[in-house]
Every structure is written in C-alpha cells, then in structure tokens.
Amino acid sequence: MIAETVCSAVAAAGLGIAAVTAYRKRFLTATRIAAYSLVPLGLVMTGVVEWLADTAFSPTAWAGFGVLGVSWLLFATTRAVERRRGGTRKERKEARAAAQRDAVAPAASAPSLGAGTRQSTRPATAPRAEASDDFSDIEAILKKHGI
DSSP states (O other): OHHHHHHHHHHHHHHHHHHHHHHTTOHHHHHHHHHHHHHHHHHHHHTHHHHHHHHHTOHHHHHHHHHHHHHHHHHHHHHHHHHHHTSOHHHHHHHHHHHHHTOOOTTSOOOOOOOOOOOOSSOTTOOOOOSHHHHHHHHHHHHHTTO
C-alpha cells in the first residue's frame, strides 16, 4: 500500500516539474521528464510494484533465489572443471584415440638430441680491456640475425 502511494506521489511530482519546465519553453526536456515520471505510475497500475513487494517479503521467493544461486554455482563449477580437464568426456575420448593413432611405432628409434650445453668461446671471468669488445658482442648478435 505504501509503495503504491509513494510511486503515485513521485509521478505527480514529476508531472508538476514537467509542467514548470514546459512553462519555461523547454518542451523537449519537459516531455522527457513527463515520460520518466509516468513510469512509476504505470508500474503501480500494472501490478508490478505489488508483485515486487510480495516477492521481497516472501520467504518462499527468497528460497527460490537461493536455489537459483546454487544452480548457477553448480553450472560455473562444472564449467571450470571441464576447462581444466580439457573438454567434455567425448572430446577427451576422441583426443586419446587420435593420440594412439599418431603414436610412434614401438620399434622406432628415439630422436637423438644433443646435450644442449654450449661451450663459451671465452672465459666469463676475463676482464674486458677495451670498449670495442662490447661492440663486438653486439655486432655478432646483429650478424646472427642478418641485420
């Protein structure tokens, strides 16, 4: 009951402000104010305000919002787990089958990779005598990249 009264008073005040604005020859602004002020009145007349008031004070409605929240939480959790595992069960099964088809034959030799260590051309503790030595490193890097 109070919500309907407040909405009606807001609409009446808005229409009054719109009338004053129209009196000042600002018709576009007055029309916009009138449109905004009629929204609460329309909500009261359609019953939305009463429905919202009933919903806000209804324990059943709040329990329903809680159930919706739990549902959303479950959806989000399963989506996060699915992303970590790499897709759905069907997608994982297809990936395993593809990996088995593309696997290397048992009799094939393992690829021979080097040890991965490179020997330095000069000792790291050697003091640098000239500034041109610094530039030679830069020149070597530039030549390596074709610049």
